[in-house]
Amino acid sequence: MALPPSLRTSITPLELELVASEQLVEIVPLVSMERTAFISGAYGPLRPPTKCKVPLWMASNLKLKKKCHIVPPAWLNVDFLQERLLRETTDPSFSEMPFRFAEVAKILLDVASDDLQNPDRIRTLLKDIREARQAKSREGLSKLDHNELMLPNLCAMEINEIRPFFVRGMNVLTQLTREGTQADAMDMS
Amino acid sequence: MEDDYYSIESILAENQKIQCTFKIDIPEMGHLDGGKAGDLKALTKAQIPLWMAYIIIFSDYADFTVPPPFSARVRNALNAEPRSVRLSSQVGQGGLWYGFGRMIMNLLNDNSAKELSGVLTTTFRARLPEVIDQAQHFASLHAAAGPSSGDAGAAAFREGMDGTERELFQLAQDSAKKTKAWYETSERGRR
Numbered sequence: 001m002a003l004p005p006s007l008r009t010s011i012t013p014l015e016l017e018l019v020a021s022e023q024l025v026e027i028v029p030l031v032s033m034e035r036t037a038f039i040s041g042a043y044g045p046l047r048p049p050t051k052c053k054v055p056l057w058m059a060s061n062l063k064l065k066k067k068c069h070i071v072p073p074a075w076l077n078v079d080f081l082q083e084r085l086l087r088e089t090t091d092p093s094f095s096e097m098p099f100r101f102a103e104v105a106k107i108l109l110d111v112a113s114d115d116l117q118n119p120d121r122i123r124t125l126l127k128d129i130r131e132a133r134q135a136k137s138r139e140g141l142s143k144l145d146h147n148e149l150m151l152p153n154l155c156a157m158e159i160n161e162i163r164p165f166f167v168r169g170m171n172v173l174t175q176l177t178r179e180g181t182q183a184d185a186m187d188m189s
Numbered sequence: 190m191e192d193d194y195y196s197i198e199s200i201l202a203e204n205q206k207i208q209c210t211f212k213i214d215i216p217e218m219g220h221l222d223g224g225k226a227g228d229l230k231a232l233t234k235a236q237i238p239l240w241m242a243y244i245i246i247f248s249d250y251a252d253f254t255v256p257p258p259f260s261a262r263v264r265n266a267l268n269a270e271p272r273s274v275r276l277s278s279q280v281g282q283g284g285l286w287y288g289f290g291r292m293i294m295n296l297l298n299d300n301s302a303k304e305l306s307g308v309l310t311t312t313f314r315a316r317l318p319e320v321i322d323q324a325q326h327f328a329s330l331h332a333a334a335g336p337s338s339g340d341a342g343a344a345a346f347r348e349g350m351d352g353t354e355r356e357l358f359q360l361a362q363d364s365a366k367k368t369k370a371w372y373e374t375s376e377r378g379r380r
Contacts, residue, residue: 006363013371106372142318161368164360165324169317172353175291176309 009164013103016156020103021057026071029062056104060111070112073098076105078118081125088132094153102130102157137162146173201352202288203243205258205280206236209251239292246296255301258286259293264308271315275349286351287313316354319346324358328365 022040029046036044043054051071054062062068074080075098087095098104105126113119137158140151144166193199215229229235237245237253245251257263258279266274276286290309294302323343350358 006367009360010364013368017371138318138321141321142314144314144317157368161364164364165321165357168357168360169313172287172313172357173310176287176313177306 009167010160013157013160016100016160017103017107018057020100020156021055021060021107023056023100023104024053025056025059025073025104025108026051026053027059027062027068028071029068031062031067056107060107063111063115070108070115072108072112072116073104075101076108076116076122078121078125081122081129085125085129085132088129092136094133094136094151096153097129097155100156102126102155133158141166141169144169144173146170146177198285198288198352199292200240202285203239203292205256205284205289206238207242207253207256207293208234209237209242209245209253210234211251213250215250239289243292243296253296255297256289256293259290259305259308267308267312271312272319272346274312275345276351276354277349280351284351285353287353316350317357320350320354320358321361323347324361325365328362328369 028051029048031046032048033044033046035042038055038058040055043058044052046052046054046068059068059070063070084095084097105122108116109119109123116122133154137151137154140149141162143149149166149170211229211231211233213231218229237251242251242253246253263274263279277284280286280289287309290305294305294309297305323346326343347358
């Protein structure tokens with residue numbers, strides 16, 4: 001089974017979302033559930049109103065059926081994101097963000113915006129952070145080298161977005177520059 | 190652009206002719222010079238396709254000159270402003286300027302090869318941000334966007350991109366489009 005060309009170079013964002021959904025989040029359940037075994041592990045028991053940690057896919061499922069409230073993770077609030085945005089705009093390097101923040105934030109904003117404080121402000125902040133980081137990765141592009149390129153603190157969705165053309169660009173540069181060093185090697189032998 | 194025998198890109202890149210001067214007489218090969226029968230005399234100039242020129246030069250039957258796409262004039266233009274040079278007009282529409290340059294590099298000796306390698310890499314690095322910028326700009330517009338998008342300079346750059354740059358443009362545009370589409374669906378309550 002061959003992949004179409006567009007899928008050969010990177011993963012789709014939906015797949016990244018699926019992978020990110022394995023992360024545990026805290027919920028306040030509204031129904032009871034026994035300790036149940038799922039493929040990825042056993043979760044529960046759910047005893048309202050005690051908080052419990054479950055995977056994100058399960059949390060979003062329950063939330064859609066109105067069977068729980070989701071407790072937002074520590075980084076998904078206005079203050080934290082504002083501080084990160086400030087750091088993003090002042091520092092030339094990428095600031096530390098949770099690796100899958102884009103996916104987790106999107107899911108939570110989709111299903112649980114009523115559990116978050118100030119969801120619209122959070123959306124704007126996330127968008128600003130994303131744009132600031134995009135500008136930085138664009139600068140990193142001009143430093144493209146055929147050997148290596150370090151962009152620390154880049155997150156899953158961003159890596160996925162730049163991977164195809166970064167890798168191809170590095171390939172091209174390798175082919176264009178290799179000749180110089182190879183000629184040296186042949187010279188010395 | 191690999192050295193792979195089966196690489197379509199290198200086959201296409203080799204599909205260019207370069208000017209060669211034969212050093213010895215070659216019997217029965219006069220037709221290479223364009224329709225004349227008989228022998229090919231020494232010191233005749235002929236346009237030979239690159240894939241044949243490779244063997245002829247390594248067997249020391251001919252010398253060649255650096256072809257027009259890499260002449261001093263082009264190099265000067267690239268030094269001045271890499272993004273304004275139209276690479277596609279150098280090697281024909283859909284041509285591979287970088288690929289061709291690489292093939293020529295294989296034929297040259299060390300110093301000129303290093304110099305040409307430098308020219309190629311500097312040009313590539315200078316043009317790459319422009320390629321990616323345009324790709325991301327086009328990713329945000331839907332496919333129906335017509336000639337009204339982009340100013341004349343941007344459109345001219347797009348015309349002048351060589352084959353490799355077009356491929357990168359395509360990749361960047363695809364990935365940007367997919368990511369953007371994913372972010373867009375975030376606003377609707379699709380679940």
